[in-house]
Amino acid sequence: MIACFVTGTDTGVGKTLSSCALLHALARHHRRVVGMKPVASGAEPDGQGGWANEDSLALRAASTLVVPPQLDNPVLLPDPVSPHIAAERAGATVQLAPILQAYQQLAAQADAVVVEGAGGWQVPLSPRLRIADLAVALQLPVVLVVGLRLGCINHALLTAEAIRASGLPLAGWIASRVDPQMREPEANLAYLRQxxxxPLLADLPWQAQPDARAVPVQLPTAWQ
Incomplete structure (x- = not known):
């Protein structure tokens, strides 16, 4: 079974689009592919009498395996704010055990799982728990989504250093061109590649209407 944990240099850098692109790429090699959003902040009506997060809905649309919501999004918080604040507002505490149990059930059914984090590597889930702690508990290789904009080199190198310091491998990274007005994007990209x-797994162009299916992804050989 193949699995990875997708994190970003910040919030809003294209983690969901990247995760969906990874799912589509994995589905070309594996039959049972599923995305997971362990903790999601911000819920909206799902059209079926329930509630869902827009990131979770995108991951489900890109997956080939249909699973119950409590498995692919075990923690859904109503307010679209930092998870630890959303949890406090909801009178809840994000805990690792239910998330790990849901992941194990997904992994038992799937050929490949893409787990998307929330925000960046150090985003708090509770007063004592961060996204990094969740990734370490899952023990998955990490894919880093780098939002190409001013400051991205510093953010990317610091995040990569933190990932490796946690003991997890950085399996690859994805360049996400979130700022179409960025100066010298190719020079920044070249520095990061060096x-x-x-490995650079994908270069996501800026799109007014993002389409994960149209993104070429070079999967690591072991994932094919």
Whole structure:
């Protein structure tokens, strides 16, 4: 079974689009592919009398395996704010055990699982728990989504350093062109390719209407 944990240099850098692109790429090699959003902040009506998060809905649309919501999104918080604040507002505490149990059930059914984090690597889930703690508990290789904009080199290198310091491998990274007005994007991309120490899996162009199916992804050989 193949699995990875997708994190970003910040919030809003294209983690969901990247995760969906990874799912589509994995589905070309594996039959049972599923996305997971362990913790999601911000719920909207799902059209079926329930509630769902827009990131979770996108991951489900890109998956080939249909699972109950409590498995692919075990923690759904109503307010679209930082998870630890959303949990406090909801009178809840995000805990690792239910998330790990849901992941194990997904992994038992799937050929490949893409787990998308929330925000960046150090985003808090509770007063004592961060996204990094969740990734370490899952023990998955990490894919880093780098939002190409001013400051991205510093953010990318610091995040890559933190990932490796946690003991997890950086399996690859994805460049996400979130700022169409960015100056010298190619020079920034070239520097990151030289210094991140991990393969570039995809270069996501800026799209007014993002389409994950149209993104070419070079999967690591072991994932094919």
């Amino acid at each position: 210094h991140l120490g991990a």
